[in-house]
Amino acid sequence: MIRALILYLLNIKPSHGYNIQRFIEVNGIDKWSRIQSGSIYYALDKLEKEGYIYTLKEERNGARIRKIYDITDAGKEELRNALKKELEKPIAGAESDKFMIYSMINKLTKEEITASVEKHLKVLREKKVWWEKGKKIKITEKSLKLEVLNFDMVISNLDYQIKWHEALLEQLDQVIESDNAQEQLISNVDFSTLNDVNYNDIDCEKYAKIEKFKAKIMQNPTDNLEQKLNEFIKLLTQK
């Protein structure tokens, strides 16, 4: 987004890097986006090498010389493309690697898990307060729906993350128990010989049966598991 933002600003008027940096800082953009004001100079350099911007003139400011950049015709086209590309990107990744962490933590003590989770919960709760305060400040009756949604989306997301970590602590005994069962399962199965489950082809009911079967096995891991699983999957994925 930093490229699009620089091109956007230079398309309005020629500017030096510091001006763009201050735009980002004064508007607090570095507070809620991944854009860091320090990354501007690198991006300006790169955009100039690519021919999207050029040095219009150099200005002396005390001992420093400032380059004033302007956008080129190619840059104007690049701005349009960059904006279209950004419009087609997700606002934030909905999926997360962290969804699997709780199935792997049985090697940590309950105290260690609790300490790490509480530490993160504190950060999440502080963030939520910051965003709620921001909403109070920024949103008026005249605000666009989009602006309201910016805040609601982040606050709801943080809320879910808080609930998730609270649920982890609340059901910690069950989580660890389930981790131990999974460990048993993994030690008994050679995954390299298991067949694939095609998640798109099979219907929900059939797949729900597989899941129940798996859960049953997890409760009492026995020998010959691998063979049983393979047979069961084969049976269920047959049309």
Place this chain on the structure above:
Amino acid sequence: MIRALILYLLNIKPSHGYNIQRFIEVNGIDKWSRIQSGSIYYALDKLEKEGYIYTLKEERNGARIRKIYDITDAGKEELRNALKKELEKPIAGAESDKFMIYSMINKLTKEEITASVEKHLKVLREKKVWWEKGKKIKITEKSLKLEVLNFDMVISNLDYQIKWHEALLEQLDQVIESDNAQEQLISNVDFSTLNDVNYNDIDCEKYAKIEKFKAKIMQNPTDNLEQKLNEFIKLLTQK
């Protein structure tokens, strides 16, 4: 997370890379996380160089030779550290660069904006269906709260993203109008001479006043704007 996952699996039993790859594929982990099964071999190599795993033996499988890896004592410690670190990470970034895209799109036509947004909306809606189906399949009465929250969180997030893009299309005329006003403002202000607003120091009411003042200016951008803004900000940030 790939490092933690590999160490987790090798801590249960020695395995070759293909076994780990199949674990990821059979469990569908590559479908909802950023973990790509292809990245395993690079990670195994790196972990071995770092001394966290070692080659226990090599097995011939037809024409291929498979390395069987096992975890070292240092690896067991690294696993515990990696798990703690993951527990302290956010599930997903709540903030987004995309929150500012709608204030920059007045150089695109309404048709171009609509085409890009509709394209992305299609992807979001399909994803939502996939996750809703997944929830139906995976969640039973015995599921942990955490597992239910995994699905609810993603579905709610996708819902917000869909609403956000629909709001953008719905208020497109107002969005473009507001973009034009912002462009006027930017062309009249030298941000490099503006003072900082300390978002943490000032109280909500004061800041709300600044926001209203800014909105007023945006409606009728005039000369001497910069000076006025500076004076106003100084006044309001005084204790």
